[in-house]
Amino acid sequence: MITRINHVSIFVLDQDSAHDFYVNKLGFQVHTDVSMGPGKRWLTVCPPEQPDLEITLMAIDEGMMFTKEAAKIMRDLVSKGTFGFAVFECRDLLATYEELKSKAVIFTKPPTKEFYGFEALFKDDSGNWFSLGQKEAK
Amino acid sequence: MKAESAYPKAYLYARIVLAKLYIDDHFSENIDLNNISSQANFSKFHFIRLFKKAYGKSPHQYLIKVRLDHARKMLKAGHRVSHVCYTLGFESITSFTALFKKSSALTPAVFQQKQFLLEKDQHQKPLHYIPACFAFKYGWLQKSNFEEVI
Numbered sequence: 001m002i003t004r005i006n007h008v009s010i011f012v013l014d015q016d017s018a019h020d021f022y023v024n025k026l027g028f029q030v031h032t033d034v035s036m037g038p039g040k041r042w043l044t045v046c047p048p049e050q051p052d053l054e055i056t057l058m059a060i061d062e063g064m065m066f067t068k069e070a071a072k073i074m075r076d077l078v079s080k081g082t083f084g085f086a087v088f089e090c091r092d093l094l095a096t097y098e099e100l101k102s103k104a105v106i107f108t109k110p111p112t113k114e115f116y117g118f119e120a121l122f123k124d125d126s127g128n129w130f131s132l133g134q135k136e137a138k
Numbered sequence: 139m140k141a142e143s144a145y146p147k148a149y150l151y152a153r154i155v156l157a158k159l160y161i162d163d164h165f166s167e168n169i170d171l172n173n174i175s176s177q178a179n180f181s182k183f184h185f186i187r188l189f190k191k192a193y194g195k196s197p198h199q200y201l202i203k204v205r206l207d208h209a210r211k212m213l214k215a216g217h218r219v220s221h222v223c224y225t226l227g228f229e230s231i232t233s234f235t236a237l238f239k240k241s242s243a244l245t246p247a248v249f250q251q252k253q254f255l256l257e258k259d260q261h262q263k264p265l266h267y268i269p270a271c272f273a274f275k276y277g278w279l280q281k282s283n284f285e286e287v288i
Binding site for chain 2: 035036042092094095099
């Protein structure tokens with residue numbers, strides 16, 4: 001029986017830039033950052049209140065998971081905003097929206113009441129988009 | 139519809155966020171939280187209530203959290219416990235140690251020692267920190283010459 005998920009991946013165009021975005025703008029914490037030799041870096045971050053869920057910021061580079069052609073296609077798809085890899089949660093959407101906006105995070109949808117909840121959409125530095133929702137009060 | 143018009147009390151949130159960002163930027167100073175609330179044009183009670191709703195902590199609790207987060211970073215970077223304590227604005231080593239232990243379940247010195255050991259281990263055996271499926275997919279298990287180039 002599968003009980004938990006402990007790693008998920010987000011494909012990024014540049015790991016240094018992604019590190020800055022996820023750590024300094026979103027406030028995530030670095031879990032593991034180890035060099036695997038030239039051009040190989042294992043970089044994972046965690047949401048502040050979820051230290052056991054590692055998000056791997058996976059570089060889209062030839063010779064890693066991708067062939068040259070596949071890397072080019074994947075980089076193109078990511079930068080065009082094809083992928084929505086996750087739904088994030090916060091305690092107060094309006095406050096989080098204001099804070100992230102002040103840090104120049106790009107929102108494609110402001111906080112909006114939908115039938116399924118209170119939601120905004122934003123993009124990371126690579127072009128991946130995410131839903132940001134507010135945890136419902138119990 | 140513009141984002142600013144999507145909710146009527148945006149200006150309240152903007153002021154709370156400004157206060158939070160002020161704490162983020164000035165955490166090591168002797169911050170007067172009363173002063174922050176008055177600068178944000180809130181009564182102290184209203185300010186604390188809104189801040190807690192947004193961040194789950196009172197401004198004072200949040201300030202302590204930010205200081206402790208930075209303490210962990212400085213300890214990882216090798217700074218001495220006493221230097222970390224006074225640089226971040228804690229009143230004494232005793233109060234710093236007590237707050238740190240309550241937050242991390244370790245004293246600052248033990249935390250630092252464990253971090254050094256962890257970093258050394260990660261440097262020597264990076265594959266131990268990567269799920270095997272990723273290492274296999276990347277060929278790191280078959281062509282693991284990275285140990286020679288680190």
